[in-house]
Amino acid sequence: MAAPEFMQKMAQVMKQLVRWEGYSKEEVEAAVDYFISNIDVVRLHYLENCVGCGACAPSCPYYFVDEKYSPVNKAEEARRVYRKKFTIAGMILGPLVEARLPKSDKDLDRIVEMVWRCSGCGACYTACPFGVDSGVLINLMRGFMTFTKRVPTMMAAFEMIETEGFYKMIPAFGALWQQTLDAIERELGRKVELDKKGAEVLYLPSLIDALYTPNAVVAGAKILDKLGLDWTMPSSPLGVRPPVAAVLGRYDRAKKVLSEIYEYVTNLGVKEVVMIDGGFPYPWLRFKMPPLLNKKPKFKVKHLVEVLVEAMEKGKLRFKQVDDKVTWHPPCQMTRRAGLTVEPAYVLSRVSRGFRRLPHHGLEAYCCGGGSGMGCLTKDEIEMMAKFIGAPASMFVSGEKERRFLEETEKAYKAAIKRKMEDIEKSGAEIVVTACPVCIHTIQLGAKLYGPKVKVIHLAEYIVDKIA
Ligand code: SF4
Numbered sequence: 359m360a361a362p363e364f365m366q367k368m369a370q371v372m373k374q375l376v377r378w379e380g381y382s383k384e385e386v387e388a389a390v391d392y393f394i395s396n397i398d399v400v401r402l403h404y405l406e407n408c409v410g411c412g413a414c415a416p417s418c419p420y421y422f423v424d425e426k427y428s429p430v431n432k433a434e435e436a437r438r439v440y441r442k443k444f445t446i447a448g449m450i451l452g453p454l455v456e457a458r459l460p461k462s463d464k465d466l467d468r469i470v471e472m473v474w475r476c477s478g479c480g481a482c483y484t485a486c487p488f489g490v491d492s493g494v495l496i497n498l499m500r501g502f503m504t505f506t507k508r509v510p511t512m513m514a515a516f517e518m519i520e521t522e523g524f525y526k527m528i529p530a531f532g533a534l535w536q537q538t539l540d541a542i543e544r545e546l547g548r549k550v551e552l553d554k555k556g557a558e559v560l561y562l563p564s565l566i567d568a569l570y571t572p573n574a575v576v577a578g579a580k581i582l583d584k585l586g587l588d589w590t591m592p593s594s595p596l597g598v599r600p601p602v603a604a605v606l607g608r609y610d611r612a613k614k615v616l617s618e619i620y621e622y623v624t625n626l627g628v629k630e631v632v633m634i635d636g637g638f639p640y641p642w643l644r645f646k647m648p649p650l651l652n653k654k655p656k657f658k659v660k661h662l663v664e665v666l667v668e669a670m671e672k673g674k675l676r677f678k679q680v681d682d683k684v685t686w687h688p689p690c691q692m693t694r695r696a697g698l699t700v701e702p703a704y705v706l707s708r709v710s711r712g713f714r715r716l717p718h719h720g721l722e723a724y725c726c727g728g729g730s731g732m733g734c735l736t737k738d739e740i741e742m743m744a745k746f747i748g749a750p751a752s753m754f755v756s757g758e759k760e761r762r763f764l765e766e767t768e769k770a771y772k773a774a775i776k777r778k779m780e781d782i783e784k785s786g787a788e789i790v791v792t793a794c795p796v797c798i799h800t801i802q803l804g805a806k807l808y809g810p811k812v813k814v815i816h817l818a819e820y821i822v823d824k825i826a
């Protein structure tokens with residue numbers, strides 16, 4: 359399909375996926391079916407065992423923006439549906455016990471606002487004395503809302519582009535991947551054998567890594583070479599930032615993308631997959647893929663920081679120590695949702711004598727506010743992405759109502775960053791090292807909006823030239 363023809367087709371598909379006006383009972387029924395099909399014992403615990411104590415609220419970056427965005431208030435949207443469909447009291451008494459399904463355009467407007475004031479950071483989960491993960495319920499309600507078509511066009515577009523494999527037809531993505539491979543080979547001064555069967559490691563950066571943090575992608579490859587690993591890369595990308603569908607709470611569609619990745623990796627027969635992204639792709643590939651696909655992978659999924667720690671422990675990795683005033687911003691997904699709480703500090707404290715922790719670190723670290731698609735909904739990001747794929751920016755805003763939603767969302771996102779920047783300022787750091795393209799983008803934006811004037815850099819890029 360020629361590029362303009364493809365864009366036209368995409369615009370038509372978008373119109374079927376997104377609608378910011380009107381209400382349909384049939385769509386709500388389909389949404390409820392999806393909701394019900396995703397209630398497992400863990401989500402049941404989250405739905406049932408909140409006592410409304412509010413202990414989770416101060417941890418939430420969006421509660422910091424407005425108290426109405428407390429985790430429990432946002433998760434209440436899921437509980438209303440749950441009570442109506444699962445509890446006897448809810449079925450009989452309905453609204454008297456806060457059990458109800460959305461019944462109007464206004465209800466959908468309220469829910470879409472609530473579910474897009476969450477970065478999925480899990481800070482509420484670790485703060486809750488009962489281990490209730492409101493972020494998971496909010497994410498499930500995002501999935502619910504895709505059936506009612508009240509969803510940001512930008513996110514619906516990217517989910518479709520990835521899940522349906524349209525990225526393979528967008529010339530800009532193909533060119534970006536090729537540029538990335540060329541840059542890696544230039545830097546290494548050798549050819550990389552792509553799709554190499556039986557290699558020890560599959561190095562798996564995403565297109566978003568390549569777009570936002572190209573130097574880190576090259577640095578990651580260089581580090582694998584320095585460690586003497588036998589590694590390969592895919593000759594073409596395995597998604598945009600897989601699985602994007604997870605951000606929209608569509609586990610059925612995430613499964614489709616993960617299944618393709620699983621098949622590719624299994625066919626290669628590698629022992630390990632190494633990622634540099636510490637955002638949502640890491641816990642999804644490492645922890646959620648096996649149960650979702652009902653498979654037992656023959657390969658391990660690791661974040662680069664784990665590879666570094668293992669090499670240090672074996673005495674295979676040493677650093678030329680520096681005195682940088684450097685700190686670590688823990689990406690929420692690799693920290694709270696994947697347990698890599700101490701490894702980055704272990705590495706950085708050996709790289710720089712000036713390493714210091716943030717006042718709020720480890721499980722208590724503040725979220726930057728940009729996760730779960732929140733950082734992708736600004737006017738600048740939409741324009742940048744549209745330009746990149748060669749589409750008009752207007753294609754990513756369905757009309758006046760969505761435009762107003764996006765303006766308010768951008769304001770909330772920019773306000774949410776402030777708390778993180780204050781924490782960084784208190785640390786006295788001049789360099790913030792992290793490992794998620796969206797965290798890097800968000801903290802860079804925060805530094806412009808509020809200060810301090812810090813350099814924000816990916817872990818791979820920061821350490822690569824400090825390896826002894
Ligand atoms: S997951 Fe994070 S952003 Fe979402 S409600 Fe919980 S604390 Fe707030």
Ligand code: SF4
Nearest residue numbers: 408409411412414486
């Ligand atoms: S989710 Fe946990 S911390 Fe938050 S209000 Fe409910 S019980 Fe309290």
